[in-house]
Amino acid sequence: MIRVLLADDQTLVRDGLRMILSAQDDIEVVGEAATGVDAVAAARSLTPDVVLMDIRMPGMNGVEATRELMHGKGKPEACRVLVLTTFDLDEYVYAAMKAGASGFLLPSRKGTHCLPLPSPNV
Amino acid sequence: MQHQRTLLDLNMRLEREHETEARLAVADERARIARELHDIIAHGVGVMVVHAEAADEVLGTDPDGARESLRQIQTSGRQALTELRQLLGLLRDDPPPASLTPQPSVAELDDLVREVSLTGLSTEIHIEGERYPLPAGLDLTTYRIVQEALTNAGKHGHADTARVCIRYRADELSVDIDDNGHCTDTPQLGNGGHGLIGMRERVALYGGSLETGRGEHGYSVHVVLPTTGAP
Numbered sequence: 001m002i003r004v005l006l007a008d009d010q011t012l013v014r015d016g017l018r019m020i021l022s023a024q025d026d027i028e029v030v031g032e033a034a035t036g037v038d039a040v041a042a043a044r045s046l047t048p049d050v051v052l053m054d055i056r057m058p059g060m061n062g063v064e065a066t067r068e069l070m071h072g073k074g075k076p077e078a079c080r081v082l083v084l085t086t087f088d089l090d091e092y093v094y095a096a097m098k099a100g101a102s103g104f105l106l107p108s109r110k111g112t113h114c115l116p117l118p119s120p121n122v
Numbered sequence: 123m124q125h126q127r128t129l130l131d132l133n134m135r136l137e138r139e140h141e142t143e144a145r146l147a148v149a150d151e152r153a154r155i156a157r158e159l160h161d162i163i164a165h166g167v168g169v170m171v172v173h174a175e176a177a178d179e180v181l182g183t184d185p186d187g188a189r190e191s192l193r194q195i196q197t198s199g200r201q202a203l204t205e206l207r208q209l210l211g212l213l214r215d216d217p218p219p220a221s222l223t224p225q226p227s228v229a230e231l232d233d234l235v236r237e238v239s240l241t242g243l244s245t246e247i248h249i250e251g252e253r254y255p256l257p258a259g260l261d262l263t264t265y266r267i268v269q270e271a272l273t274n275a276g277k278h279g280h281a282d283t284a285r286v287c288i289r290y291r292a293d294e295l296s297v298d299i300d301d302n303g304h305c306t307d308t309p310q311l312g313n314g315g316h317g318l319i320g321m322r323e324r325v326a327l328y329g330g331s332l333e334t335g336r337g338e339h340g341y342s343v344h345v346v347l348p349t350t351g352a353p
Binding site: 016020086 | 164165167168169171172173175176179180183184187191194198
């Protein structure tokens with residue numbers, strides 16, 4: 001089972017994503033968060049395999065939350081961040097990559113496939 | 123005579139500069155508003171895609187959930203169309219560069235309030251004090267501040283009522299916009315600085331003051347613009 005945490009300030013988007021993910025046999029949605037701060041806290045306590053992180057959230061945005069989660073204290077073991085964004089804008093790709101995200105989900109790509117990012121260490 | 127001539131020239135030059143300044147300000151504001159609307163529309167379409175996929179995914183196993191998603195697609199689609207119409211209006215309104223089309227001013231605020239009310243933010247406007255003519259730039263700035271505050275009220279504050287009050291005082295104009303929405307920090311990312319920054323810059327340009335924050339019922343914007351000494 002792949003354990004997923006949904007972080008998006010829009011209830012509508014979370015609802016839709018939860019429906020899609022819950023319909024998969026090998027995915028379990030373990031929690032939801034509506035802000036960057038909540039996302040970090042939830043990821044630390046629930047230790048999901050994947051955090052689906054919206055890039056735009058009030059207070060702490062998705063890039064900052066990713067950085068805090070991946071480089072802050074108490075990084076959950078083996079937790080990966082996939083960033084949700086409407087467009088694959090270069091500045092966001094770069095910022096998320098630097099922050100430690102593993103990939104992107106873009107609604108403009110069929111099946112919201114993950115777009116792997118090059119390693120930030122290259 | 124010579125002195126008078128120089129003064130006249132200077133005045134004309136100043137006027138031209140103000141004209142250019144006002145035009146640039148308008149272009150700038152338009153571009154920014156267009157970008158914001160574009161963002162909202164893109165987001166709405168994103169929601170439609172996610173829910174279309176969700177409906178497709180659960181059609182057989184959860185028909186009620188699928189129907190809920192289909193309804194969501196309708197709602198988001200309608201909203202996106204409304205916003206698209208606004209965006210097109212904004213772009214179509216763009217005046218040819220050489221024209222001397224009057225820029226929006228305090229006089230056009232009634233129209234603005236009517237338009238905004240149609241989009242679901244029920245707004246009333248009060249003008250107090252004896253109206254007097256404002257310099258074009260200041261007039262435009264006042265209009266933009268109200269426009270910006272009302273846009274934010276609906277978009278970020280999710281307000282459904284707002285009140286605009288403009289007071290003409292002897293040497294200053296005070297502008298208050300109060301709504302019943304949330305008083306939240308808005309997400310800012312990359313160059314997406316919106317509303318408040320532009321407002322603050324604009325107000326500073328005219329030596330005025332801007333206060334924003336929690337109001338009596340929701341969010342409140344209070345602006346004072348000096349009107350003396352302006353050309």
